[in-house]
Amino acid sequence: MVESPPKEMSRNPPAERPHRILVLGSGFGGLYTAVYLDRYLKKQPNVWITVIDRRNYFLFTPMLHSTATGSLEPRYIAHSVRKIFRRTRVHAHIGEVRNIDLSNKIVQTEHRSLPFDDLVIALGSETNFYGLESRLENIFTLKSLKDASAINNHLIRMFEKAYWEDDPENRRAALTFVVVGGGPTGVELAGEIHEYAHRELLRDFGRRISREEIRVILVEATGRILPSLPEKLSLEALARLRKIGIEVILEGRLEEYRKGVMCLRGKEPVRAETLVWAAGVRTNPLTAVLPLEKDSQNRIRVKGTLECLSMEHIWVVGDNASCLNPWEGRPYPPTAQTAVRQARTVAQNIAARLTKRPEKIFAHNHVGGFVSIGDNYALLSAKQFTLSGILGWFLWNLVYIHKLPIVRYRLFSTFGLFLKVFFERATTEIDLCPEYEESPRTASGFGEGHPGD
Numbered sequence: 224m225v226e227s228p229p230k231e232m233s234r235n236p237p238a239e240r241p242h243r244i245l246v247l248g249s250g251f252g253g254l255y256t257a258v259y260l261d262r263y264l265k266k267q268p269n270v271w272i273t274v275i276d277r278r279n280y281f282l283f284t285p286m287l288h289s290t291a292t293g294s295l296e297p298r299y300i301a302h303s304v305r306k307i308f309r310r311t312r313v314h315a316h317i318g319e320v321r322n323i324d325l326s327n328k329i330v331q332t333e334h335r336s337l338p339f340d341d342l343v344i345a346l347g348s349e350t351n352f353y354g355l356e357s358r359l360e361n362i363f364t365l366k367s368l369k370d371a372s373a374i375n376n377h378l379i380r381m382f383e384k385a386y387w388e389d390d391p392e393n394r395r396a397a398l399t400f401v402v403v404g405g406g407p408t409g410v411e412l413a414g415e416i417h418e419y420a421h422r423e424l425l426r427d428f429g430r431r432i433s434r435e436e437i438r439v440i441l442v443e444a445t446g447r448i449l450p451s452l453p454e455k456l457s458l459e460a461l462a463r464l465r466k467i468g469i470e471v472i473l474e475g476r477l478e479e480y481r482k483g484v485m486c487l488r489g490k491e492p493v494r495a496e497t498l499v500w501a502a503g504v505r506t507n508p509l510t511a512v513l514p515l516e517k518d519s520q521n522r523i524r525v526k527g528t529l530e531c532l533s534m535e536h537i538w539v540v541g542d543n544a545s546c547l548n549p550w551e552g553r554p555y556p557p558t559a560q561t562a563v564r565q566a567r568t569v570a571q572n573i574a575a576r577l578t579k580r581p582e583k584i585f586a587h588n589h590v591g592g593f594v595s596i597g598d599n600y601a602l603l604s605a606k607q608f609t610l611s612g613i614l615g616w617f618l619w620n621l622v623y624i625h626k627l628p629i630v631r632y633r634l635f636s637t638f639g640l641f642l643k644v645f646f647e648r649a650t651t652e653i654d655l656c657p658e659y660e661e662s663p664r665t666a667s668g669f670g671e672g673h674p675g676d
């Protein structure tokens with residue numbers, strides 16, 4: 224079935240066929256593309272803009288680790304797409320994209336077939352296990368709200384388990400938390416788990432669990448954590464992690480994780496009942512099979528204008544796009560920052576094409592970066608400027624909170640984070656994932672279904 228026009232359009236059908244723009248995905252790339260399209264096409268009434276996503280919310284991933292460790296309520300970082308676009312001309316279509324037919328210019332969702340004139344692909348990425356899937360059992364990932372609440376519940380349950388356990392080896396295994404992947408997600412999550420375990424859970428379980436029994440390990444396959452950030456920042460972050468007591472294993476190649484035992488190449492096995500995999504992403508499987516020119520990581524190659532190299536009127540933003548950074552000669556990293564900036568360029572270029580104006584080339588040079596490392600501490604670096612400690616942490620949070628799309632949640636989150644500094648975090652289990660009730664060890668792992676969304 225082909226979709227009918229949005230309600231307000233059907234009341235007053237325009238004489239000419241409207242120009243139909245479909246945006247696939249309402250994550251950082253897709254949501255902001257639709258927001259900018261609505262803004263730049265204000266004077267073009269005969270344009271339909273539809274944004275499609277299988278979730279009815281935009282997920283603010285940079286703060287997902289705070290939800291996984293009880294400091295931010297899930298809804299503060301998940302904002303209803305319908306609400307965001309309620310007073311705009313953007314039509315939110317909530318449903319799974321099943322097929323993208325580029326030659327006939329039709330996208331098939333679980334509800335409708337949607338024809339398009341311009342297509343923006345922003346379907347993001349999924350977790351990459353680099354072929355280790357069959358050797359990883361009962362691990363966690365951090366890509367969705369469900370993952371975050373599963374981690375939060377599991378951390379609490381491991382403390383409960385250790386509380387009643389008399390065997391010292393078993394207690395140690397329950398209280399050993401491993402994060403694999405030394406990128407921003409892994410570093411931030413390891414920092415938050417450390418803080419949550421030592422500051423919050425220890426208070427609740429301190430009668431039978433001591434500080435010395437808790438172990439947080441961060442494993443990175445290369446010789447450096449935070450490779451996408453300036454070297455100075457990554458060295459400072461490493462020093463900070465070690466100072467607060469996180470064991471950082473560099474050049475640590477995970478070979479297997481089964482029955483709660485982590486095996487790193489050339490190292491002694493370690494018993495740990497928690498392993499979170501935060502070691503990389505790969506492009507969405509739907510975009511990976513499209514007959515378009517791709518790079519070695521299956522991302523769609525685009526021109527500087529962010530239009531596909533091999534097809535006109537197909538635009539790509541965010542994690543799906545392979546767009547060369549002219550200063551570095553390699554593709555931009557898959558980050559939210561990149562996606563939001565590209566969204567603006569794509570919207571400008573679609574509007575320019577419609578109004579026959581010159582198009583823009585996407586060029587953005589990352590001059591610094593920042594990362595938070597638990598214990599109300601963050602590191603910021605931009606050109607010659609570096610800031611660390613609680614000031615950096617406040618700035619880190621304010622920058623991110625300011626970017627939340629719904630103003631009300633900006634206020635809630637700011638308030639929540641201020642409370643976090645002075646009061647305790649939540650240590651309550653959340654029943655967001657019913658299967659977790661049945662079997663805590665298979666909530667997000669390979670035991671039952673694929674982790675992630």
Ligand SMILES: Cc1cc2nc3c(=O)[nH]c(=O)nc-3n(C[C@H](O)[C@H](O)[C@H](O)COP(=O)(O)OP(=O)(O)OC[C@H]3O[C@@H](n4cnc5c(N)ncnc54)[C@H](O)[C@@H]3O)c2cc1C
Pocket residue numbers: 247248249250251252253275276277278280281282284285286287288318319320321345346347348365366407408507509540541542543557558559560561562
């Ligand atoms: C835990 C975590 C922390 C991060 N922290 C940071 C950070 O601090 N700073 C930073 O810059 N970047 C960070 N990132 C990376 C950042 O989230 C991504 O680079 C960014 O979201 C990419 O934007 P995107 O629009 O390409 O994809 P996404 O934001 O992932 O959006 C893709 C959308 O497509 C939808 N979708 C996918 N498949 C389908 C389908 N078949 N049908 C319908 N809808 C579909 C998804 O539901 C999703 O809403 C983090 C990522 C994670 C997971």
